[in-house]
Amino acid sequence: MSEGIGQLEGDDVALLAEASRGFERLESEIGKVVIGQEQTVRALLTAVFCEGHVLLVGVPGLAKTLLVKTLSRVLGWEFRRIQFTPDMMPADIIGMELLQEEPGGTGGAGGTGGTGGTRRMRFVPGPIFANIILADEINRTPPKTQSALLEAMQELQVTSLGERHELDRPFIVLATRNPIEQEGTYPLPEAQLDRFMFSLWMDYPDVAEEERVVLETTAPRPIELDPVFTKAQVMAFQSLVRRVPVSGHVVSYAVALARATRPGTGASSDLATRYVQWGAGPRAGQQMVLAGKALAVLEGEPTVAARHIRQAAPHVLRHRVLTNYQAAGEGISTDQVVAGIIEEISEPRIGR
Numbered sequence: 001m002s003e004g005i006g007q008l009e010g011d012d013v014a015l016l017a018e019a020s021r022g023f024e025r026l027e028s029e030i031g032k033v034v035i036g037q038e039q040t041v042r043a044l045l046t047a048v049f050c051e052g053h054v055l056l057v058g059v060p061g062l063a064k065t066l067l068v069k070t071l072s073r074v075l076g077w078e079f080r081r082i083q084f085t086p087d088m089m090p091a092d093i094i095g096m097e098l099l100q101e102e103p104g105g106t107g108g109a110g111g112t113g114g115t116g117g118t119r120r121m122r123f124v125p126g127p128i129f130a131n132i133i134l135a136d137e138i139n140r141t142p143p144k145t146q147s148a149l150l151e152a153m154q155e156l157q158v159t160s161l162g163e164r165h166e167l168d169r170p171f172i173v174l175a176t177r178n179p180i181e182q183e184g185t186y187p188l189p190e191a192q193l194d195r196f197m198f199s200l201w202m203d204y205p206d207v208a209e210e211e212r213v214v215l216e217t218t219a220p221r222p223i224e225l226d227p228v229f230t231k232a233q234v235m236a237f238q239s240l241v242r243r244v245p246v247s248g249h250v251v252s253y254a255v256a257l258a259r260a261t262r263p264g265t266g267a268s269s270d271l272a273t274r275y276v277q278w279g280a281g282p283r284a285g286q287q288m289v290l291a292g293k294a295l296a297v298l299e300g301e302p303t304v305a306a307r308h309i310r311q312a313a314p315h316v317l318r319h320r321v322l323t324n325y326q327a328a329g330e331g332i333s334t335d336q337v338v339a340g341i342i343e344e345i346s347e348p349r350i351g352r
Contacts, residue, residue, distance in 0.1 A: 008302045012240060019049070019237045020300035025228045029074040032223050034067050035216065036209035040200050042298075043315055044071065044174075049294040051238050052197030052287070053153050053173040055138075055319060062202045064176045068134045075234065076227035077131035077170070084141040090148035094158035095126035095165075123160055128152050129167060131231070135175035142186055149173070153195045170235055190278075190322070197287050198312075199319035201335070237297065244293040246304040252348040254288040254309050260345050261321050261338075271340045275327035280320035287316045306347045313342050 008016060023045060030041055040056075044067070047054045056064045065081070072079035082093060102118045127133070128149070135149065152158050156167045175196070177188075193199075205213060229237075259267035262279030272279055291312035292304040317338045327337065 007245060008243065012243060013302070015236060015240050016297060016302065017300060018233075019240065019297050022228055022233075022237075023049075023298040026074055029225055029228060030067070030070050032225065033070045034063055035213050036205045037063065037067065037202060040202055041067070043198055043200050046291055046294045046298065046312070047197050048075070048172060048234070049237055049241050049297060050197060050290050051170050051172060052290070053195060054175070055193070055196040055199040056174060056176045056202060057179050057199060058176075058202030059204075060178060062204070064202060065134060065136065068132065068174045068176075070225070071174075072132045073225045074228050075132070075231075076229070077231065078168075079132045079134070080127040080130035081134040081136060082127050083136045084138050084145070086140060086142065088141045088145050090145050091126065091160075093126050093128050093145065094148050094152070094160060095124050095129070097121045097161050098124050121161075123163065123165060125165070126158075128158060131168060131170055131172070133171075133173045135173055137178060138175040139177050139186055139188055143189065146186070146188065146192055150189075150192045150195060153192075170231065170238065193319045194281065194283055196319060197291065198315040200315060201318070241290070241293045241297050244296055244302070244304060246289055246293065249348045250292065250304050250306055250309060251285075251289060253306050253345075254292070254313075255285045256345050256348060257288065257309070257313055257317070257342065258282070258284040260341050261317060269341045269344050271337050271344065272321075275323050275330075275332055275337050276321055277324040278322040280317055284316050284320050288312050291316060310342060314338055317341075 026045055027038075027041060031038075034041065044054060048071070056068075058064055069079060069081075098121070099119055100122045102120060138146070138149075148158065152167060152171075153173050156169070156171055157164050158167070159165070204210070256267065258280045259265065260269040260279075261272050261276060261284075262268050263272045263276045268276075268279070288309050289304070292308035295308040295311060296302070296304045314335070318334060321334055321338055323332065323334050323337060327333075
């Protein structure tokens with residue numbers, strides 16, 4: 001693939017500098033509330049600049065919910081939390097049609113004590129109609145309800161009684177999943193997992209961070225957060241991300257990483273052949289390049305480098321690679337397989 005790279009010009013250069021400065025302010029504001037988790041915060045903001053959905057995986061008590069709520073406050077976006085449960089139905093998320101009396105009506109068919117009134121079905125929006133949705137414990141709800149969320153994530157719309165209803169932009173789903181409590185849970189279908197741009201693993205804080213968490217959360221802690229951007233500004237940054245140029249060899253690198261995860265092909269890595277049952281699809285390459293563009297914007301860089309792809313690759317591939325029984329038998333995790341593949345695949349040469 002040829003180099004084929006352009007450059008940002010005019011207003012885009014100024015917008016790039018504004019986005020990079022704003023990213024630092026966002027990190028600072030979130031850091032007032034969320035202690036540690038710097039890599040998770042950076043990856044989450046990368047997804048925001050791409051309008052990408054994120055799956056947050058971690059044991060209870062690691063501030064997953066706090067992080068999402070803080071993010072919505074510093075962005076000034078409308079936020080809704082949906083606590084998923086086994087008895088939840090699609091209408092509990094997307095909304096439902098209700099029979100309502102028209103204004104000025106005094107009753108009608110089926111009414112009591114009036115004539116001339118009319119009634120009609122009206123759509124009452126559910127909690128999905130917001131800018132940031134926290135889908136808490138998404139794997140606790142049955143597949144039928146998960147599919148309703150899938151349409152919203154992919155199509156930016158919901159359907160009720162055959163009527164389509166557009167969602168407001170920007171729209172991002174941040175879902176949490178508990179990796180250790182499996183009783184009463186439903187597996188997330190691969191089709192839905194593929195709709196998440198990133199899967200982020202939140203780990204325990206180190207000793208100093210944990211001591212700080214305990215100290216600061218058990219004392220009076222008034223915190224004022226200032227919104228950093230307007231919705232229009234963030235949407236302008238999201239549009240800028242799409243316009244960031246990317247060279248041919250960087251695209252080739254992202255595609256090579258995705259193809260290396262697929263066993264049984266000429267491009268598969270040795271690790272994939274041995275430990276992977278099903279590899280990442282073409283959307284993985286798309287998401288790596290898009291995330292690379294966002295990372296370039298956050299760093300104030302006018303083009304995407306291979307290091308941006310490497311940085312995004314674990315988050316993009318983690319939930320798109322399904323390991324086999326041999327990996328389970330040998331205690332090999334998906335993260336280990338993905339890290340090995342990234343290490344094994346070298347960057348294609350420029351001018352290829």
